[in-house]
Amino acid sequence: MTVLNEEQQALRDAVRELADDKIAPRAAAIDQTGEFPWDVVELLARQDILALPFPQQYGGLGGDMISTLLVIEELSRVDATCGLIPAVQELGSLPLLHGGTDEQKQRWVPDLAAGKVLSAFALTEAGAGSDAANARTKATRDGDDWVINGEKRFISQGDVAGLVAVFAVTDTSPEVVKAHRHMTCFYLEKGTPGFTSPRVEHKMGIRGSTTAELAFADARVPDANRVGEIGDGWGLAMKTFERSRPGIGAQAVGIAQGATDVATRYASERKQFGKPIGAHQMIGAMLADMATRTEAARQLLWAAAERIEAGDPHAARWASMCKLFAGDTAMAVTIDAVQILGGYGYTTEYPVERMMRDAKITQLYEGTQQIQRLIIARDLLASL
């Protein structure tokens, strides 16, 4: 079992207090209006929360992985939309951190760490979701530039980001595609001619977090915006997921903890048949299971983070396992929370219906649960 060190506990406590005081009172309105919470971005930037995972030499705090997961969990406990902001900031930046040159990092990371610029990660396309390697967005070399054409879909914060990691096909020859060397990563700045965000999705949950469609019509970027070598794109994306999937796991654990907290308090106050409903065994058992599952998901998450950070050869499997288990936990726990609150839980008067809608996304994005199982199974079989 992982025990948090003093600094991790202090970071967690500080973010918990901030989330309770400043974000929890905003959560219902963010969900209702579906407006991206720029005020929360400012708050997270001011408190250096966005800077946490970035290296110190580029203006970040150089925080360890568990610290970043704690921050995402504590924010997601009160609002999954806000918890996603630091998660996506890291997601969109990871290809740069993994594959960028020192010059590229000097150019972009300080603003990302300071929260002056938001980032996004654009891999998915309308016809290439789980089968992301089948993407069609193309980048063609033209002198010192690259010209990008195509569309991306379901890009978290794609329209509000100032810097987007775009994965485009640079080689279609069958043997290159087969070797997964057909994609290259480019960083596009907002305002690049030909790069637009034509629409955002209307969603079931995380409604304040914008999910955008991105369009590229002869969008031109200099070769200096290419991150990693030509053909490195797929590898960079997969390496990114090893670090970003636990972030979604942390979001899921946060949602589950938030729902467990609300349901526990409600069960201690709501009386039926002359006693608090939590004292009825059927409700008590549900609470016990919710708390147990949530803690198990959290411990798996921290165990995964320690292994991934230590460079475990099975990092991809660990990332998938913790995201899979936490996502399913968030879904199950929030469904039970609504059940415990009964009719009240089904109304917007209480936050659990929002938490239940928010939980669903953790089973879908950064690879569906089915894809996670596929990755885990493949790694198990390949390790024989």
Added chain:
Amino acid sequence: MNIVVLLKAVPVVGTERLDSGLLTDRSVQLEANGNDEYLLEKALKLTETHGGETIILTVGPAGSTEPIRKALAMGAARAVHVADDAIRGSDMRATLEVLAAALRKMQPWDLVFAGADTSDGQGGVLGAALAVRLRLPYLSYASEIEPTDAGVRIHRINLTGYDILEAPTPAVVMGTQLLGAPRYPSLRGIMQARSKPVEAWSLADLDLAPAAVGGGAATTKTLDSAKPPERAGATFVREAPDEAVAKVLEFLAGRRLI
């Protein structure tokens, strides 16, 4: 300008209890006294704007470390933590001796900031008593604090507006919550706080004899402690919001109050 902020670590509000000796049980989790944090915030703003250091002075048990770390995370440069088993049981007069000795040792500084009172002791006299003991000007109930060329100027709310008072430094200033809400520590602040110096002083470091402080030296004594009698007839409404509103309305209507 160097400002020493007196910061007391008090039991988390709502968890206070007395031990068998009728002393505040400080083995529970401690937090920074709320009224001290307004002064800390003001001190940080002043030293950020005008230069100098904000220095924390805490007299209290080992559990005071966490509130001290939080103050450092908020931006204080360093801290002095006076802890000694012999201090336990000190009344306000005995505490005054420790604080005065520590402040003398910490010289030079320009200002000492004190909160209006503490959530556990509630005496509200230490700021004034320190000024007398150290023979310094005392400015109380400050709603605004600003430096002048040769000293310090404060605002104090009166019936029609506010008074403006000035004193030369060094001086002791007691302030109110009108100074502004304390900031949340940033993550950078929390990480930097780990490497900021916290000096641990005992009574010996202050040339104070154990007999001069603690319960034995106290000139006042808590004889008894009692809870106020429970008021009869209170109605608790614990239902969910809709039901609760209906119940409150019914209660008021039944007494022809609405």
